[in-house]
Amino acid sequence: FRKRVGGLKRQQAAGLANLTLQGWAPDVQLQLIARAVQPMLRAQSSCLYEDILPRLAEHNIRILDYNELTTEQKQRLQEYYEREVYPILTPLAVDPGHPFPFISDLSLSLGILLHDPNSDESYFVRVKVPPNRPRWVPLETPYHFVPLEQVMIHNLDILFRGMEIIAAHPFRVTRNADVERNEEEAEDLLAMISEELRERRVAPVVRLEVDEAMPETMLTILRSELNLEPNDIYPIRGLLRLDDFFGLADLNMPHLKYEPWTPATPLRLGGLDTKARPGDFFNIIRQGDLLVHHPYHSFAASTQQFVEAAADPRVLAIKQTLYRTSANSPIIKSLIHAAEQGKQVAVLVEVKARFDEAANIAWARMLENAGCHVAYGLVGLKTHTKVSLVIREEEDGLRPYYHIG
Incomplete structure (x- = not known):
């Protein structure tokens, strides 16, 4: 949605009736997408509630509805709410003196309708579900949880004392990530991407996911304030933002997980x-090319060792492309270490890697601070290949060694 639907939305706003296929105008494609996605969402909810959650319950892992809890459990959750959640909430009301609040991309929010019995006025209020609190609030029974938004909804009387709570339902917005880019005219590619990230934060909303029980009054407010069409609204049965279920994979239940995979070490690299002896790696490569297939062959025993071997005193330079990398990348550490040893290190960091732009900019600056020469991609092209080049001084002169992925 952020990229493809966002691109169609931009074309629609620009009045582009036809681009490639006859009759497939942006508004037609958007209607077809909505028609195709709705049954997918119903299938997703059915899979969650009729298959996944019941099968997890067989292993005593349960996501409980607040209404299933005992009085004692509700009391403990209220204490948790007052201690851990209530102090960081910021309710934002919409009235003539307070415009509709900014809603960040993919964040989970509560839409609340309030009635003031003193003034007899009604208000729409948005409260963000804090992302720095656990989505699944643990109960006293191990592996039993309740969704944070339900804890918040059932304790709104503490947040809105003296107000009558008419309705409260979760919703989530998706913003356009297909921001217009003109690389040919950009004087500084890094500055252009940084500006694009800032624009993406406040880009138009392209999708609104709501609790299917949300009343029409609240839907009308959200649709109007977010400038959405009916096809942009997706009612969801049950929980929203299902990617938070990934956190349950960290539970200590090894019998419910895939068996750990131990990749093989290529025979020539064994031992x-x-x-201890970085030059040995180059001696092996000099005997002939080596083909490895990840993840079946060990990354750490092959590709990672190729970069780490740059610590060899005979290595004079290393050149590397980076597209995406992990938070604790050993490749980054090896490149920084090589630069600190006085070797010539040049890195092409692809700052246009979709949704990894901010992380790659941070990596690039870290490498620059360590003394590496950094290029920020090529105008008009996206560098996706994984290439390394090591220049090593040997008895017969300088010899290049390559890794191509």
């Missing part, structure tokens, strides 16, 4: 220790 190699590049930290």
